[in-house]
Amino acid sequence: MRQFASLLAKSPAYVSKVEARGEIPSPELLCQIAGLLKADLEELLALAKSSHLERTAKEIDARQAAALALFRKHKR
Numbered sequence: 001m002r003q004f005a006s007l008l009a010k011s012p013a014y015v016s017k018v019e020a021r022g023e024i025p026s027p028e029l030l031c032q033i034a035g036l037l038k039a040d041l042e043e044l045l046a047l048a049k050s051s052h053l054e055r056t057a058k059e060i061d062a063r064q065a066a067a068l069a070l071f072r073k074h075k076r
Contacts, residue, residue: 007036022052 005015008029017023025033034041 004036008032022055024048024052 001015001019002012005012008015010029014023018025030045031041033039034044037044
């Protein structure tokens with residue numbers, strides 16, 4: 001990851017945020033990442049979008065479940 005971050009002129013911490021926590025890089029950086037990975041930019045964007053939507057849906061489901069549980073607890 002350090003070498004990849006160096007090639008992007010970014011810190012390993014930033015690359016980790018992009019990879020693990022869904023940080024959305026700038027369009028220029030996305031093009032640079034696609035070039036380094038020799039990946040199709042449209043495919044890379046589609047994968048990122050899918051991953052982000054899945055993660056967001058899980059977060060919404062968890063918050064909804066917590067809110068409902070709290071509501072039901074106080075309703076008694």
